[in-house]
Structures are given as structure tokens and as C-alpha cells.
Amino acid sequence: xxxxxxxxxxxxxxxxxxxxxxxxxxxxxxxxxxxxxxxxxxxxxxxxxxxxxxxxxxxxxxxxxxxxxxxxxxxxxxxxxxxxxxxxxxxxxxxxxxxxxxxxxxxxxxxxxxxxx
Amino acid sequence: xxxxxxxxxxxxxxxxxxxxxxxxxxxxxxxxxxxxxxxxxxxxxxxxxxxxxxxxxxxxxxxxxxxxxxxxxxxxxxxxxxxxxxxxxxxxxxxxxxxxxxxxxxxxx
Numbered sequence: 001x002x003x004x005x006x007x008x009x010x011x012x013x014x015x016x017x018x019x020x021x022x023x024x025x026x027x028x029x030x031x032x033x034x035x036x037x038x039x040x041x042x043x044x045x046x047x048x049x050x051x052x053x054x055x056x057x058x059x060x061x062x063x064x065x066x067x068x069x070x071x072x073x074x075x076x077x078x079x080x081x082x083x084x085x086x087x088x089x090x091x092x093x094x095x096x097x098x099x100x101x102x103x104x105x106x107x108x109x110x111x112x113x114x115x116x117x
Numbered sequence: 118x119x120x121x122x123x124x125x126x127x128x129x130x131x132x133x134x135x136x137x138x139x140x141x142x143x144x145x146x147x148x149x150x151x152x153x154x155x156x157x158x159x160x161x162x163x164x165x166x167x168x169x170x171x172x173x174x175x176x177x178x179x180x181x182x183x184x185x186x187x188x189x190x191x192x193x194x195x196x197x198x199x200x201x202x203x204x205x206x207x208x209x210x211x212x213x214x215x216x217x218x219x220x221x222x223x224x225x226x
Contacts, residue, residue, distance in 0.1 A: 040125075040218065040219075041218055042121070042204070042216040042217055042218040042219065043160075043204070043206075043214075043216040044216075045213065045214070092159060092160075105150060105162040105165055106150075106162070106214065107162070108159035108160050108161075109159060110158065110159050111157075111158070111159050113157070
């Protein structure tokens, strides 16, 4: 398994500003994922962040809006830039634990509840 | 397109049994997962099926039929703490997880 610490747990931000969400894992992991979950909806993958390479973004998400850093195998950040009320959501980081095959279960951080006013 | 369908909400009585269904249409199949998510918390892993049949884990069981694109999660001896959303997710041919919207389970005394 993997223990993931995600910060902040929640924030209220002004539109036009940016928020950086941090995800710290207690072990080295190759693949980290960033999701968005809007109320009553499914998890939507924003991007996959692998250490040493550029993040891979899903359709509808772009690097300018959601820049991601992955400086090492235990840490990643997601920035929500130039926020608007439509960005209000829960943001989750997720990992496949070390030794876990590609088909294994994913583990999640506690989530960041973002409200943009 | 890829699609995962599950009921939006279900209600059951404490001590009873409930079955949450999930149907899927995805580009390839590399396993189906069930997660539990309490309000305001992250999803936690419950079960994994990759072959047809039933997987039992204590009070929870999960069934898969790949030919029918169908799974269910069976919860027995329901407890109040089982009130949560239950998410069905399928790993597709690219090993990406495709998520259902979740089923909110309400347990009544």
C-alpha cells in the first residue's frame, strides 16, 4: 500500500488567482495521477505525472491551466491557474504503489476541496 | 465512447443485503474495481475482478461477467457505516481507469 498526504485539504480562492496542491507519498512511485471530481460526478483524469518526463494531459485539460511538477518519485504538485467558479471541485492525487503492476489498485490522497468565489 | 453505468442512489435497511450493479462499455478490459467513498473523503479500494465469477471478501462480494459487460457489488449484513458512495471503475486497454459516477448508498435503521 501507499500513504499519501495531500495539502491543502480545502481552500476558498478568489477568481483569477492560482492554487497549488501538493501530494507527498511515503514511498517511491513511478506513476502519479491527478483527478478532478465534481459533486455527484465521476472521477475525471486530468493528467498522468511520471518522474523525469512531461505530464500527459487528458482531452480537455491543458498545461497552461493545470501545470504539474514531478521533481522526484515521492512528490508532485498540481496548480489550478487563473481560477474561475467552474474550477470549484475536489482534486485528488492517486498512485500505483511500488511493486504494483499496471493493473493493480490505485491509492488516493485525501483530496482538496476547492471553492472559487 | 467509453461508458460506465451504475444507479445514482440506493436505499437499504441495516442488517439487510444490497446489490449495486455496474455495466460498462470500454475500449478493452484489464480489470474492474470497486471503491468506497465516504462523503468528503478519498476513495478506498474494495475489490478487483479480472476473471468471470465471484470474489468474496468478508461482508463484501463482487461479481463479474465480461461477456455481458456487467458487475455487481454485494454488501451483506449492512451497517450504518456502510453509508457511502460506491464507485465502479474499469481499466481499459491503455490501463487507464474509467470511472462510473458512483452509487450513493443510504442505510436506514
